Amino acid sequence: MYRHLEHRLARHVLEFLRRRYPAATLPNVVMEQPPRVELGDFAIPIFPFAKPLRTAPLKIAEAIRADIGPIEGIAEMQVAPPGYLNVKIDRAWMAAALAADQRPPADIPAGKILVEHTSINPNKAAHIGHLRNAILGDTFVRLLRYAGREVDIQNYIDNTGVQVADVVVGFTHIEKKSRAEIEALAGQPRFDYYCWDLYARVSQWYAQDKQNLQVRAQTLHGIEDAASETAVIAELISTAVLRRHLETMGRLDIEYDFLPRESEILHLHFWDAAFTKLTDSGVLTFENEGKNKGCWVMRRAGTDRVARALLPATADANKTNGSDTPDDLDDLLIAIPLKPGVDFRLSGISEEDQKVIVRSNGTVGYVGKDIAYHMWKFGLLGRDFAYRKFYRYPNLHDCWISATEGEKDHPHFGDVAEIYNVIDARQSEAQNTVVEALRGLGHNETADHYTHFSYEMVALTPRCAAELGYTLSEEDKARSYIEVSGRKGFGVKADDLLDQLIVSAKSEVDSRHPQLTDAERLSIATQIAIGALRYFMLKFTKQSVIAFDFKEALSFEGETGPYAQYAVVRATSIFKKAAMDPDIFCREVAGDVSAGDFARYLAGDNADEIWELWLASAKTSYIVSQCIATTEPAYLARHAFQLAQLFNTFYHRHPILSEPDEKRKQFLLATVAVVRRELIRALAVMGITAPPVM
């Protein structure tokens, strides 16, 4: 509603100025919010118009105010020095629309969106860093769906990489376990915890003797051959850990539609298809000298092509195709899985700007697989996975997994219009390389619909690390935060944190509501714990490193999820006390408050406080669109908090059920009902529900 009105106002102002100054080229109308609600609901800075119109800002503002004429939903305009046009909304009009829950139809872009998030290596338990990823990703999915978009959720599983290999090494070489023993362990409740510890031990084992790294190489090689015993064990372990991850995320109400695995990208030869296209287009080039001799390389994203001209040694090597192939190239080609007749070029890229995609031994690196995978995402590869059902959620939603041979009937995945990859900031260079590959293939427009949803890591404060029993170097103690490391087993496990939050919330609920059954109290405590955790991960902007601290994360007061949940509970309790159903009241009664009553009770300066509550309630979809446009869910968290804060102030100042004026009481109840509805919606987009009591 708010968003709609803002657009309408901007359009009217611009049209007015066009009529008044037909000759001038006008800048965009910028909409802001005045610092205080008394000043108005929209603020339009007029300064940018002064120069093109050769008129003082105040004069322009005055002209608009006096002559623009009536606009539906706008009550009045005021000119404010040094050059603002402040606009007040017709409060009764807006309140009536909001009470009736009118939502003007928005233009929803066509096309499916693919959001990839979580993507934890399936070799150990999920930790708080993974939680941030999954919560950001899941919230972004909810934002898109709230805005009416169709979304597929994918969780990429790197089940053939070094990390899985390392745990396989742990089981087979350190613990010397048989396949049957591993299978038995994998059936244990928190198998991922077992792997967490083992993974850290493997890292130590490598550090003890560099010779041990050869075992890793052998294991990695073994995994790629699907028929080998090593591959079977790796599959066994990674699948069991993957199930644990789905369970962990399921506790937070985070679900996936499809789990593409690296093993299928390998076995279905996605890379071969991509390789042909990449070499044909000259994106991928061959390097025949220097440290990357014998590799297929790409230009590192962000490096400048001009730089190459400064390197005389490589100038000749970039002539275009194989016609000027050096003599020794044929030898090198034997080691490379090249089809005859493939057209290729020599790289001619300076060494430091090269990104190795195919190693000289012919194996493909991570970025190469990622390029192929992203071509598939956009339907550009010409190949598809096979699919089978993997996991059924309690709500009966099925999560599918990639397979070499799958089920006949399956949903259509991939081939989407837009993608968002929730991946931490450390991988932005790799992400950019994938985008550049798409551009190089001529898919510029497609590349524009590729968004790296980049966020910073979760680290531990030195105090937190000490609490966990880690001994810190003097250097680490002086840092403001210390990076989590799965390799070292250094971090806070997701399930542990959630358990702790539940225990902590439970003791609060126990003391407040002893009359409830234990199951009821546990259910409430769980909702509170999830609310606290999800809010905590969303309140920080993406680019801020979260220095994790138990005291803050376990807090249920102040700017927290439970604070917002509590506001909903309070709103609900008013209706409960009055023996009314808040949802029914909101749907069927709130809209009956007459325009006259809205006008009366929202008029004047002393109604500003209540109006502010209505205004904030009107902003939910506006905020949602801001979050999507900026890929920043933190704005929504802030909005929910502000709504809750305004409500708590209102709740404190205005006794509602004891209000003697029956019409005013209805108005106040409508206020509560609308705020409650919008707060519940905002929280739902963050994956937070409000318990019945707190």
Next chain:
RNA sequence: GGGCGCGUAGCUCAAAUGGAUAGAGCACCGGAUUUCUAAUCCGGUGGUUGCAGGUUCGAUUCCUGCCGCGCCUACCA
């Protein structure tokens, strides 16, 4: 060395494409309820926005340089 990012109150963080008096939470101090339960509310203390220039009617925001910190920069993923 190069690339990306960060530096705001004692602490943790906000501040939408540059806008009106830089805001919250925590901590600390002082208050509020026999009411729709206080996981709440009200008030107070707390700032040279790292430093120096520049652009602009206007800079926490944009540009340049410097200082400090983090991440990336592997034929790892």
